[in-house]
Amino acid sequence: MDPVASPPTVALRDPGVVMRLSRLGSLHQCRLSFMRVLLRRLKREGWRFDRPVFHIDSRGVGHAVYTTHGPARSYSLVAFANDLPPEKRSDRVIATEWDATFTLFDGIPTDADITRLRANIPLQEAGRVTERELSVSRANRSVRLWDHVVDRLAAGQQPDPEQVQAVGYLMRTTAVYGSGKLGAADREATCDRPEFRAPFQIEMLSVYLTRAFVMDLVEHMAVQKSPDTAVRLHPDLRRRFGIGNSTGLGMAPFLINHPVLLNNWILARETALARVRGLPGATPDSVSAFHRLVARARINAGSWRTDHPAQQARIAALRADLDRLEAHLERHPLFGAAPWDALWRWGEGALSEEGQEQLLSLMIEPHGVLVDDLAAQTSADEGPGFAIDGAMPVASLRALTEDVFGWALAIDWQSPEAQARVWYTSEEKLEPRLGERAREPIEPYEQPLCPGRDAARMHADLRAEPDGPIAAFLLRHPEHRHVVRRVQIAARHPYAEIRDNTIGARVMPIDLLRAKLAFFGAVHFDPRSDRWVRINMFRDAPFPADLERAEADDWTFPALPEGAA
Amino acid sequence: MIWSMNEIETLTKKAARGAGMSWGLAEEAGKATRRLQEWGLDGAAALADLLTATDGTARSDLLPLAVSGVWTARGGMLCPIAAGACLSDHAAVLAEHPVEMARVAQPMLLIPFAQTIAQQIGRVIDLRWDGVRVQIGTDAVHVAGTEPALCAAVATGVRCSPGQMVTGRKLAFTARAAITPVTAARLGTFAHRTYAPATDESRLAGAGAGLSDND
Known part of the structure; x- marks a missing residue:
């Protein structure tokens, strides 16, 4: 059966259902998320990576350059590492110093560029950049995990996997500025390049290279601490580290200020759902892939931690939903006519909003051939x-x-x-x-x-x-x-407007943050309040050096334990 | 200093709002200034001059009183953002006959609105005032006239009509904006009026943080 040949027979979901804040606040990453789009391209086009500079001293101060080479252009992450006193560490925009600061440079920087950037990038908002810079960002350590990993590696031991799992990252970015901020290149200057046509590809590339830098840095610091005994991270454990992000209200207005873009993101996702629901049957391959994905989603939900009561309740509901989904699949295997549509309609009645939106991600996951072209429709000319x-x-x-x-x-x-x-x-x-x-x-x-x-x-x-x-x-x-x-x-644009009160007494700004971050491809949303959230990005993703050999698009759900079906 | 276009649009939108424009008109002001800068014209300075000259004037005194006959403002001088927006809202009317305006502040700021009209009705738009002729197509702008006349503080009369011929100097697209520190500071002062003074309550509760980040 050729899945592409089937006409879309299922209507898109009503904006009145989709565009409620509580549902937008229940979105999960999916195939169309921007970090997925980025890694598929880097893999498909055979982008190469190197690290021409790594000058970091024993206190952890210095700079490094990570360059990636695509078919037509090269881009370099320039990283500045800092020895930050704890009293200065704040994730809020009011901070003035960070553990590390970054820019994504358009090309390969000269020594003169590095000198100029060193005088500006560590200052972030108080500095200025040029059209050669595509983004400006910064990151702070997760102090407890950082210290644990450095101590263990320095002593010749691997870190405790449970602690790695509990935190998930060694540094979290606290802002990633693009689109002309602080004098950087406007989006209009680069949006015609194929690699940057999809939204936020500059920012995602910057974060992806930042993760590689942070892992190199922690191993470097262990060697500095104890050159004779230090070891490197085991590759399997190394991949378990993502890069964190800590986001507050600064991001919240974005979806309201960019209605056409919001529409295009949601429309692509809803169209993907409609295409899968419209399939007349399910292939054996897609059915077995789906079963494995549900099992992996259960592991993912099981390891999702937060102290926020509202999100705890939603995670509990999600876990129950996934149990229910697995039981349902036992009783109603994906045979018969339009099995995906039947499954979806069951889910609409049986699952919480978290569960329904997770089901959407899972249903489109085995259908890349059918839906991946929709990623090209997620950008917008707002003019x-x-x-x-x-x-x-x-x-x-x-x-x-x-x-x-x-x-x-x-x-x-x-x-x-x-x-x-x-x-x-x-x-x-x-x-x-x-x-x-x-x-x-x-x-x-x-x-x-x-x-x-x-x-x-x-x-x-x-x-x-x-x-x-x-x-x-x-x-x-x-x-x-x-x-x-x-x-x-x-x-x-049917999905341009959020159909909810954004100034009511019960509004939860984290719903707006979650929707945007899910489109980025984030996992493990951990609200710190009703207006502040931490997330994990690129966890389990292959590192740049492994991209050529590794599967580039199968990392967003944890792997099944060995021996599992 | 060299600015990105996104920065220019953001700053000028805030400045226009700080000077009392409605949000919708402030959006127009930001977009118009950006477009002028993209053609290498100092839209930021023009907007700063406009906001300074009209500061304290009731916004309603700066709007066109009516869109029949010669457009005039109750206060005697038209705001080019309000008049330009009104003009582009009436793009269909302009397709039928020319529009005349009396006394327009910073007439250069009308050019981006004329381009919106050109795109909407698919015609070249001809703007004239006091020794200046600007012809605006869907993706090109041609200017004839001296720099001081183009950047005039006030035009005694503006005529806007559909045209055909394209003459004069074609403006080149530029991706970056050179803004003098004085202009940036003037716009910054207006933009600052949109910011709420911080209080202890807003510092903590407003941002929703207040937790330790040393974890």
Whole structure:
């Protein structure tokens, strides 16, 4: 059976179901996630890697260069390592020093470039870069795991696998800036290069090379500590280390500020689901692959740790869901007509949101041939959506608003609960924050990150408006201009708008972070509060040096124990 | 200093908002400034001049009173962002007949809006004021006139019409923006008005951290 030949017979899920915050906050990485897309390309095109510079002293201070060579261009991660006193270690944007800082350089840096970068990259926001730099980032150690690994290796022993498992990484990035930040190259300058067409490929490449650097650095420090006894990490254990990331509210506005991009990400994922559900049958290969994936997903869920009560409850639900899924597959093997669609419909009734979204990832996983082309549709040219169609009749805009924001029109926005929060930017280091409208004097500084409320306000004025082109309405109501733009975008892009209150008393900003990070390809979301999350990236992925020999796309779920089916 | 276009757009959008524009118009201001910079024109300085000249003026006094006859503002001077946005909203009207405006501040800032119209109606747009003629196609801009006239603080009258001929100096695309420190500081002062003063409560609760990161 040729799976590609089957026409899409299953409708995409309703945006009203998909675009709720709790569901977006339940997304898992999948085949279309950006780090998966990156590693598939690096493998397919045979990118080469080398480490031309590694000058780090006995205190762990110095710099290193990791270069990767693709078919047309080379890129270099330039890393600066620091000996950071503990009192200066903070993951927040207000920090001024870090354990390590990085830039992804466009090409191979000269000595003069390194000198220039050394004067700027360690300063991060207080420094400046040029169009030769594609990203700027920094990372802090996980102190307890770092010390443990250095001590063990220095003593000639391997680290304790349980401690490695519990933390998962030696350093966590606390910001990875791209797209022109701090003077770096704009996305527009590189987005025509095939390797950077998919979203966030620069950032993902930077993080992938950062992981390689961090592992080299920890082994180097063990040798510095005890040159006679130090050993290297066992390759199997080495792969168990990912690179962490610690993310706060700075990332939260992104999905609201990029509606076309959000639509394209969700649309690609939903289209993948619809294609798999539309398959008339299941091949024996895909069925056995799916069974193995479910077993691996159970291991993954079993090792997912967090102290956050809400996420603990969701992980517990996910584990129960995966048990239920395995039992269901026993009773209902994937035979018969449209077996994937039947499985999905069962899951919609039987599983939690975490479980349903995990099922989606698992269902598309064995169907790369069928869905991987969709990764090309996850980028967006946001230019055309910016212009407002002023000729649109008022009645049409009103109807569209009711369609996209009907949920928001049903909310009583006068109630304090509905507008309890305010998104604003603080004077200090320009950090995005979320405050309490009733308790803090911040309303005058409110950012436009509450499309639902703003759409409801516009709708009230639209109802009093005589019919005619929207241009006349906008002349008298410039305060609605940003919402008119959003509604017109949403009319063409069904998944552009989050269909939930983003300023309500119960909003969980980590839902926004999770959705974006899942598209990056992150695993093991570990919320530290309702607005702060740690994650793991590239855990179990092959290192650059192993990419040529290793399977590049089968690492996101832990391997089954040897001897298991 | 050399800036990325993303930085220019972000800074100027914030500055426009800080100066009192609605969010939607502030978005237009950021996009318009960026486009001018991409053509090598100092849009950032023009916007800084505009925001300074209109600071303290009620925004409603800067909008077109009506879109019939010659466009005028209640306060006697049109904001090019508000007028430009209104013009592009009325792109279909412009396809039928020219639009005339009286007294427009920083008329150079109208050029990006004319390009939006060119893209929407598929015609070359001809903008003229006080010794300047700018012809704007979907992906090229041609300018005839002196630099001071192009960067005038106020145009006594602006005429916008569909055109065909393309003459004058073709502006070259540039990927980076050279902004003087003075311009950056002026825009920064307006942008700063969008930032809430920090309080102890917001420092901890607002960001949601407050945990030790030494773990």
